[in-house]
Every structure is written in structure tokens, then in C-alpha cells.
Amino acid sequence: MPAALDILSILLILANLCLLGSSRLATCIRAVALQAVILGAAALIANRGELDARVIVIAVASTLIKAGALPWLLRRAIRESGAVREVEPFIGFTASLLWGVGLLGACLLIGARLSPHAAQGSGLLLTVALFTTATGLMVIVSRRKAVTQVLGYLAMENGIYAFGMAFAIQEPLLVEMGVLLDVFVAVFVMGIAINNISREFDHIDTDRLTALKD
Amino acid sequence: MLWLLLLIPTAAGFAAMGLRNPAALRRTLLPAAAAAHTALTAMCWAVRPEPVLNGWLGLDELSLLVLSITSGLFLAAAIYATGYLRREPPRKTDFQDGGLFTDAPEARFVACLLLFLATMTLVTLSRHLGLLWVGVEATTLASAPLIYFHRHHRSLEATWKYLLICSVGIALALQGNFFLAVAAKGSREVHLTVEHLQAHAGQLDPVWLKAAFLFLLVGYGTKMGLAPMHTWLPDAHSEAPSVVSALLSGALLNCAFLGILRVHALMGAAGLGEFSGQLLTGFGLLSMAVAAVFIIEQADYKRLLAYSSVEHMGILALGAGVGGLAGMGAMLHMVNHSLAKGMLFLLAGNILAVYRTKTALQVRGLLQTLPVTGPLWVAGFLAIAGSPPFGLFVSELVILKGALQQGQTAVAIGYLLLLGVAFAAMARIVLRMAYGSPAGIAVDPERSRGAWAVVPPMALGAAVLALGLCLPEWLQSALTEAAAAAGVR
Numbered sequence: 001m002p003a004a005l006d007i008l009s010i011l012l013i014l015a016n017l018c019l020l021g022s023s024r025l026a027t028c029i030r031a032v033a034l035q036a037v038i039l040g041a042a043a044l045i046a047n048r049g050e051l052d053a054r055v056i057v058i059a060v061a062s063t064l065i066k067a068g069a070l071p072w073l074l075r076r077a078i079r080e081s082g083a084v085r086e087v088e089p090f091i092g093f094t095a096s097l098l099w100g101v102g103l104l105g106a107c108l109l110i111g112a113r114l115s116p117h118a119a120q121g122s123g124l125l126l127t128v129a130l131f132t133t134a135t136g137l138m139v140i141v142s143r144r145k146a147v148t149q150v151l152g153y154l155a156m157e158n159g160i161y162a163f164g165m166a167f168a169i170q171e172p173l174l175v176e177m178g179v180l181l182d183v184f185v186a187v188f189v190m191g192i193a194i195n196n197i198s199r200e201f202d203h204i205d206t207d208r209l210t211a212l213k214d
Numbered sequence: 215m216l217w218l219l220l221l222i223p224t225a226a227g228f229a230a231m232g233l234r235n236p237a238a239l240r241r242t243l244l245p246a247a248a249a250a251h252t253a254l255t256a257m258c259w260a261v262r263p264e265p266v267l268n269g270w271l272g273l274d275e276l277s278l279l280v281l282s283i284t285s286g287l288f289l290a291a292a293i294y295a296t297g298y299l300r301r302e303p304p305r306k307t308d309f310q311d312g313g314l315f316t317d318a319p320e321a322r323f324v325a326c327l328l329l330f331l332a333t334m335t336l337v338t339l340s341r342h343l344g345l346l347w348v349g350v351e352a353t354t355l356a357s358a359p360l361i362y363f364h365r366h367h368r369s370l371e372a373t374w375k376y377l378l379i380c381s382v383g384i385a386l387a388l389q390g391n392f393f394l395a396v397a398a399k400g401s402r403e404v405h406l407t408v409e410h411l412q413a414h415a416g417q418l419d420p421v422w423l424k425a426a427f428l429f430l431l432v433g434y435g436t437k438m439g440l441a442p443m444h445t446w447l448p449d450a451h452s453e454a455p456s457v458v459s460a461l462l463s464g465a466l467l468n469c470a471f472l473g474i475l476r477v478h479a480l481m482g483a484a485g486l487g488e489f490s491g492q493l494l495t496g497f498g499l500l501s502m503a504v505a506a507v508f509i510i511e512q513a514d515y516k517r518l519l520a521y522s523s524v525e526h527m528g529i530l531a532l533g534a535g536v537g538g539l540a541g542m543g544a545m546l547h548m549v550n551h552s553l554a555k556g557m558l559f560l561l562a563g564n565i566l567a568v569y570r571t572k573t574a575l576q577v578r579g580l581l582q583t584l585p586v587t588g589p590l591w592v593a594g595f596l597a598i599a600g601s602p603p604f605g606l607f608v609s610e611l612v613i614l615k616g617a618l619q620q621g622q623t624a625v626a627i628g629y630l631l632l633l634g635v636a637f638a639a640m641a642r643i644v645l646r647m648a649y650g651s652p653a654g655i656a657v658d659p660e661r662s663r664g665a666w667a668v669v670p671p672m673a674l675g676a677a678v679l680a681l682g683l684c685l686p687e688w689l690q691s692a693l694t695e696a697a698a699a700a701g702v703r
Contacts, residue, residue, distance in 0.1 A: 117396060117422075133389065140382060146374065153381055160389050169395040171344050171406075174270075178348030179388070185355045186381050193358070193374050200367050206378075209371040212449040214508055214517070 002121030008042045009124040012162070013104065016128075016135040019155060020096040023085040025078050025147055029071050032151050035132065035158045036066030039165070046122065046165055058176045062161070065184050070154065073191045078147055081198030090207075091142040099138060107131040119168035126166035133159030146194045146204040150187060157183050215254065215263040216271050219281075219335050222250050227328035234321055241296050244324050248285075248292035251331065255285040269407060270342040275695035279545060280472050281338040283552045284465040288331050290670035294560050295327065295457045297666020301567075308366050309570045315366040323363055330356040330461065337469040343406040346473055347384070347391055350437060353466055354380045361454040372446075372453035379446040380437055387433025387473070390426045394477075397422035408476060415483035423481065427490050430477045431497070437470035440497045440531060441504035444524045448508070451520035452572065456563025459516065463523045463559060464552035471530055471548070478534060479701025487537070487701065494535030495625055501528025502632040510639040515565070515574040518643060519558055522598060525636050526551045532629060533613040534702050540616025541702025545693040546685070547609035550678055554597040554606060557674035561591050564667050565647075574643050579652030586668045588648060590675055595644040597678050599637045605681030 012035060019031040040063030047055045078084070091099065104127075111127030118126045136156030140149050164171070171179075198204050226247035233240045258273060258281070265272030273281070299320055308315055317323070333356045336349035354377065362373040395406060397419045405411070411418070436443040451459045474494070481490035505525035512518040526547070533544025564587040569577050580588035597604035610633065617626040 117399070137382075140378070149378060153378070153385065156382065156385050157388075160385060160392065163389065164392050164395070167392070167396050167399070169392055169399075171395070172342075175342065175344035175348065175406075178345065179351075182348055182351040182355065186351070186377070189355050189358055190377055190381075193362070193370070193377060196362070196365075196370055197374060200370055206374065209374060211368050212371055212375075212453070214448070214512070 004045050005042060005121060006124050008038050008045070009128040012038050012128045012132060016132055016155070017097060017100055019139060019151065020100040020135060021093050023087075023093055025083060025085055025145065026075070028086075028148060028151050029074050029078075032154050032158070033067040033071045035155065036063055039063075039158055039162055040067070042125065042162070043165055046119070046125075046168070054170075054173050058173065058180075061177070062180055065180060066154065066158070069184065070187045073187055074147055074150065077191045077194045077198075080195050081147075081204045083145055083147065083198075083204055086143055086145050086148050089143045089148075091138075096138070096142060100135060103134045103138065104131050107134060118166050122166040122168070125162060129159050129162035129166050131159070132156075132162055135159070144205045144207050146190075146197060146206050149206060150190050150194070153190075154183070154187065215258065216266050216273070216339055219251065219254050219258075219339065220271075220332055222247055222254070223328045223332035223335065227325045227332060230328060231321055231325035237299075237320065240321060240324055241299060244327065245289070245292045245296055247328055248289045248331070251335075252285045252289045255282050265341065269409065270345055271339045272341045273339065274408075274699045275692060276472065276475065276545075276699040277338045279549070279692065279696045280468050281335065283468055283549055284331070284334050284338065287464045287552055287556045287674070288461065290556060290674055291457050291461050291560070292327070294460075294563070294666060294670040295324075297664065298455070298457055298563070299323075300666070306364075310368070310572075313366065315364060318359065318363050318365060322359060326356055326359045327458075327461075330360065332356075334465055334469050338472060341408045343391055343394065343408070343411075343476065346476065347388055350387070350434065350470060350473055351381070351384045353469060354384065354437070357458070357462065357466065360458040361450050363455050363458065364453075369453040372449040376446045376450040379443075383433050383436025383443060385433070386436075387430050390429030390431075390433055390477075393422050393426035393429060397426055408479075411480050412483050415480060416485075418480075418484050420484065420486060423484055423486060424489060427477050427481055427486075427493070431474055431490075431493060434470045434473040435497060435531075438467050438474065438531075439470075439501075439524050439527045441501040441524060441528070444501065444504070444527075447524060448517045448520040451523065451559075452514055452516040456516070456559050456566065459519070459562075460556040460559035463520070464556035467523060467527055468548055468552060471527070471534075474531075475534060475700040475702075479699065482701035491535045491537055491702075494531045495622075496535075498528040498530070498532030498535055499625065499628055499632070501525065501531065502629070502636070506632050506635040506639065509636055509643075512639075512643060513574060514572045515577070515643065515647065516559075516562055516572050518574065518640065519555065519562060522636070522640065523551075523555060525632075526555070526598075529610065529613065529629075532625070533616065534700060536613070536617045536620055536622055536625060537702045538616045538620050540613045540620070541697035541700065542694050543609050543612030543616055544702070545696045545700070546612060546681075547606065549693075550605035550609050550681055551598075553674045553678040553681075554594060554604070557590070557671040557678070558594040558598060560667075560671040560674070561587050561594060564671075565591065567667075574647055577647040578650035580648045583652045586672075590668070590671055592645070592648050593675055593679075594671070595640065597675065597682075599640055600633060601637075603679065603682045605678045608682055608685065
């Protein structure tokens with residue numbers, strides 16, 4: 001079923017473009033949650049040959065955490081801070097989309113060179129994994145709101161996870177779970193920090209955090 | 215034994231979280247757990263414990279060295295923190311903008327300190343690079359609440375920058391780990407354990423391996439504070455309570471360095487040591503240069519110390535990159551820097567408590583007002599700047615000698631020049647604080663915290679002095695073996 005994997009990859013591209021082009025924070029959270037669901041499904045499909053307990057546990061746990069618990073934490077953070085949408089990002093939404101298309105092109109070029117190394121039938125997934133990581137990085141540097149930056153970080157993590165899948169890298173269960181736990185705690189701690197920022201400053205615009213400098 | 219090293223601080227951390235009252239018990243728990251950890255670490259020097267968990271947790275010479283530094287410094291910091299927590303009033307006025315602020319709950323602070331120790335221990339013990347990554351990211355998460363102990367807007371800003379910059383940096387290191395796994399794909403099964411990778415280094419795909427090294431260097435380099443990824447470091451170090459700054463600078467940065475050294479050793483085994491060595495040297499020189507620029511005209515003495523850490527991390531990277539004798543020098547320098555910087559940050563905490571300002575220009579006459587902290591501050595400065603008879607003089611000299619032996623004259627000249635600039639710039643600021651008359655500032659002797667506040671930095675200072683006076687045979691061979699384990703031969 002490489003076709004199914006390709007379809008999931010295309011859905012992942014759309015989720016990335018949605019993340020880049022949307023100003024509503026709730027939509028962005030949904031896009032990142034969608035990424036996690038797609039990746040969970042892709043993990044099951046890519047390993048359908050040897051569907052052992054390890055694969056299932058990792059896929060289910062990461063979907064539950066990244067598409068369930070983390071979006072819930074972030075929604076709570078935006079509710080408490082009252083931020084609804086990203087306002088005036090450093091790179092506008094249309095420009096972000098254009099950048100996104102450019103990045104996708106670049107990732108296609110890189111992916112084409114790397115795909116001989118990738119696992120069977122995962123060529124497109126590899127490209128999309130790189131694109132997802134790049135999207136995450138771009139969201140982190142081009143947005144003002146703290147919540148959006150956390151979403152960028154999550155998108156980056158999703159991209160790296162997808163990269164591992166494209167190369168069929170099987171890390172031991174303990175390590176996978178450790179990584180997942182770290183991501184969960186990271187977003188948890190960031191969520192608390194965001195709540196504190198909104199209480200202390202009445203906004204969550206990170207570009208206005210400029211008291212510390214040389 | 216290795217399990218105990220991890221379990222003691224973890225269990226104590228959770229216990230401290232649960233022990234809301236009484237405070238006295240919690241304050242005994244912190245130094246007690248630290249002392250137990252240090253005692254166990256000392257036992258590891260006598261009897262090397264067997265690896266556990268399929269060989270994923272183990273101690274080699276390098277990790278034992280980093281673990282010992284971490285554990286020893288943590289003990290000093292724990293004793294200091296006990297005195298600090300006793301005297302810290304619950305509500306305080308922000309001396310920079312006059313606002314009122316409170317501290318985070320003390321139980322959480324103590325718990326995070328202990329968990330911070332546990333995560334750093336995990337980093338040192340990890341023989342599996344995936345587990346190492348998990349540990350490094352966990353150190354960020356355990357230490358972020360520590361930076362936000364004083365609940366005011368500046369520390370919050372520093373915490374946010376620390377969390378985000380380090381998490382993104384470490385995410386890049388995760389990508390690097392995956393590159394490493396791809397590089398190892400040729401040899402069927404992927405085992406990211408140090409031993410396995412070393413044994414099969416020849417079969418690794420060199421292109422993927424180089425990419426992996428780059429990503430891991432940038433990722434862990436962010437955490438280590440190598441320029442230009444160091445931007446979180448001065449903010450976090452200046453806004454955190456001084457005892458936390460001491461741990462960040464003296465223990466955490468070394469742990470990140472350990473992550474880089476693991477891959478550097480692998481590069482060496484795969485015959486790509488020159489590539490990684492040159493990169494390390496380059497980043498090292500750049501860090502020294504950037505730090506020197508920011509040390510000149512630095513108004514805030516805690517930021518000054520933070521930039522000095524960037525400088526010394528640059529020296530470590532340079533030493534490891536040059537290799538040979540300089541590699542052993544870098545190991546010695548790591549020990550010396552942690553002792554001296556830990557001492558200076560703890561003293562900075564004492565100065566801050568009395569003068570209630572972080573502006574160096576407003577601190578005058580330290581030698582008069584603080585008869586113990588003042589002289590120690592000057593001694594600490596002399597130590598960190600690398601003057602004899604302190605240990606940093608020896609290690610900086612060894613690195614210089616190593617660079618000359620390897621024929622890297624240009625590197626040696628740049629290194630000397632940057633050391634000189636940093637020395638002069640620091641001297642101007644620090645010595646000015648020590649001399650002069652303290653007039654104009656309401657000095658409040660009640661604020662001095664007695665023996666708790668001066669014995670730990672004094673002990674650290676004595677250790678760095680002792681290392682400068684004589685380097686025992688056993689330590690010398692341990693350092694050489696650590697350098698060999700780090701692949702810098």
C-alpha cells in the first residue's frame with residue numbers, strides 16, 4: 001500500500017500549508033494535531049509487514065499525546081491568554097505560503113537526491129518530512145505569539161519523527177518513549193510559561209520580551 | 215550502583231515535591247541527597263561499576279570525570295542553597311524597577327534542583343546516544359522552573375528564551391541522531407550505543423556521518439553556549455538565582471559538551487577526526503571572540519560571568535578540536551572552569567544580596583564591606599582569568615602548548631590574543647568593584663548569610679588553587695584517559 005502512504009504524505013503537505021497560511025491559532029493547533037494523526041496512521045501502514053507490539057504502542061501513544069493532550073494544553077493556554085489569532089507576523093500569511101511552496105520545492109530537490117537511501121516506497125514521505133521540519137522552523141522564526149512558536153516546535157518534532165519513519169529507523173522503545181515524554185513535558189512547561197507571560201505582561205507577543213539585552 | 219546514582223536524586227526530588235511542610239526537613243533533604251550522590255560518585259572512582267540496562271548505562275573515564283564535576287559542584291551548591299532558602303524573604307521589592315514580586319514555592323524549587331541533578335546524571339551515564347538526547351532535553355525542562363524562581367518579568371523572559379532556544383536546538387540534535395542512524399544503516403541493525411558505533415565506525419557512511427556531526431554540534435552546541443547559538447545563556451545566567459547560575463554554568467554546559475565529545479570520538483574512529491576537529495576549533499575561536507566583545511563594557515556583573523562561560527566553553531571546544539596534549543588540557547580546563555565559575559556565581563549571589571544591584575558600577579569597596587566575600591571575589595577573578603597560581607593557568611598553558619605542538623600556530627596566536635582581551639576587560643570591571651569606598655550605598659550587614667554563604671565558594675576556590683599548585687599523578691592519568699575516551703588523542 002505505498003499509495004496510502006503517498007496520500008498521507010500529501011495530506012501532511014496540506015496540513016503544513018494550513019499551518020503557514022492561517023492566522024487563527026485554533027486552526028493552527030488543529031493543523032499540528034492533524035499532522036500527528038497522519039503520522040500515527042503512517043507508522044502503522046509503513047510497518048504493516050511486522051506489526052509488533054512496539055510499533056503499535058509507539059504509534060498509539062504518540063498520536064494520543066501529540067493529537068490529544070498537547071492540543072488540549074495549548075487550547076487552554078490561548079483561552080487563558082485571550083489570544084485568538086496571530087497578528088502581523090514578521091512574514092505575512094500570503095508571503096508565508098509562497099515561502100512554503102518554495103521550501104517544498106527545495107525539499108523535493110533534496111529528497112530526490114536522498115530517496116535512494118530511504119526505505120522502500122517512502123520517497124515522498126522523506127520529502128514531506130524535511131518540509132515539515134522546515135515549516136516548523138519557519139513558524140518559530142516568523143511568528144510573534146508564544147503559542148505559535150510552540151506549534152512550530154511541535155511541527156519540527158513531527159517532521160523529525162516522519163524522517164525516522166521514512167528511513168525505517170527503529171529506535172528502541174525506551175528511547176522513543178523518552179523522546180515522547182520529553183516533548184510532552186516540554187510543551188507542558190512551555191504552556192505554564194505562556195500562562196505566566198500572559199498574566200505578567202497581558203500579552204503573549206514574544207517580540208515584546210526585550211528587557212534583557214546587551 | 216548506577217541505578218542508585220539516578221534513583222537517589224529522583225526519589226529525593228519527588229519527596230521534596232510532596233513534603234510541603236515542614237520546610238526544615240526539606241532543607242535537610244537537599245544537602246543529604248547531594249552528599250549521598252557525591253559519596254556514591256567517589257566510590258565509583260575506587261570500584262568502577264558494571265554497566266547496566268544492556269550496557270546503555272555505564273561509566274567510562276570521560277563520563278566519570280563529568281559526573282564527578284557535576285556531583286561535587288552540586289554538593290557545594292546544595293549547601294549554599296540551604297542557607298539561601300533560610301534567609302530569602304517571601305515578598306521582595308524588585309531592585310531594578312521597584313515592583314513587588316514573590317518566589318516560586320520552595321518545595322518546587324528544591325524538587326527541580328534535585329531532578330536537575332538526576333537528569334544531568336542520566337546524561338553522563340548514557341552510553342546510548344538516543345538516551346543521551348533524552349537526558350539533555352530533560353535537563354532543559356528540569357532547570358527551566360529554576361530560572362523562574364524569582365517571579366518577575368525579566369526572569370520569565372529569560373525562562374522563555376531558554377526553553378524555546380534550547381528545545382529547538384536540541385530538536386536539531388535529534389535530527390542529527392537520525393542521520394547517525396541512517397549512516398549506520400549499512401550495518402543492518404541500528405545500535406546507537408557508543409561501543410557498537412565505535413566498533414563499526416569504519417562501516418558508517420561518511421557523508422551521513424558528517425551531516426550527523428554538524429546537526430549534533432549545532433544542537434548540543436546551543437545547550438553548551440557556543441557562539442553564535444549562545445544567546446539564551448547570558449539572559450538565563452543573569453536572571454536565575456545565583457546558585458542556579460552556578461549549576462548551569464559549572465555542570466550543565468559540561469554535560470552538553472559531553473554529548474558533542476561522544477560524536478567527536480566517533481568521527482575520529484571513522485577517520486573523520488580532522489573534519490570535526492576543525493569545526494570544533496572554529497566554533498571555539500568564534501565563541502572566545504564573541505565573548506570577549508561582550509565582556510568589554512559589560513555593565514552587569516552576572517552577565518559578565520555568563521559571557522566568561524561562553525569564552526571558556528570556546529576554550530574547551532578549541533582544546534578538544536586541536537587534540538593531542540590540548541585534549542588533555544581541555545579536560546583539566548573543564549574541571550577548573552567549573553570550580554572557579556561555580557565559586558564566582560555563588561559569590562555574586564552574596565554581593566547581590568548586600569548591594570541589591572547587578573550593575574558593576576554601583577558596587578564599590580567590596581573588600582571593605584564584605585571581608586570574606588570580597589577577597590574571595592578577587593581571588594576568583596584571578597583564577598577565572600587564568601593567572602598563576604590557580605588551576606586555569608595550568609590548563610590554559612597546556613592547551614596553548616598542545617596547539618603549538620600540533621603546529622597550529624595561527625590558532626595559538628588567536629587563542630592567546632583573545633585570552634588577553636578577556637583578561638584586561640574583566641580586570642577593569644571586577645577590580646573596580648573590589649576597591650574604592652562603599653559610600654553612597656546603604657550596606658546592610660544583616661543580609662550576609664553567615665557560613666552557609668562563604669564556605670562552599672571557599673571550598674571551590676581552594677580546590678582550584680590546589681589544582682594549580684600540584685596535579686597529582688592519578689588525576690593526570692585519569693584526565694589523559696578521559697581525553698582518549700573523548701577521541702582527542
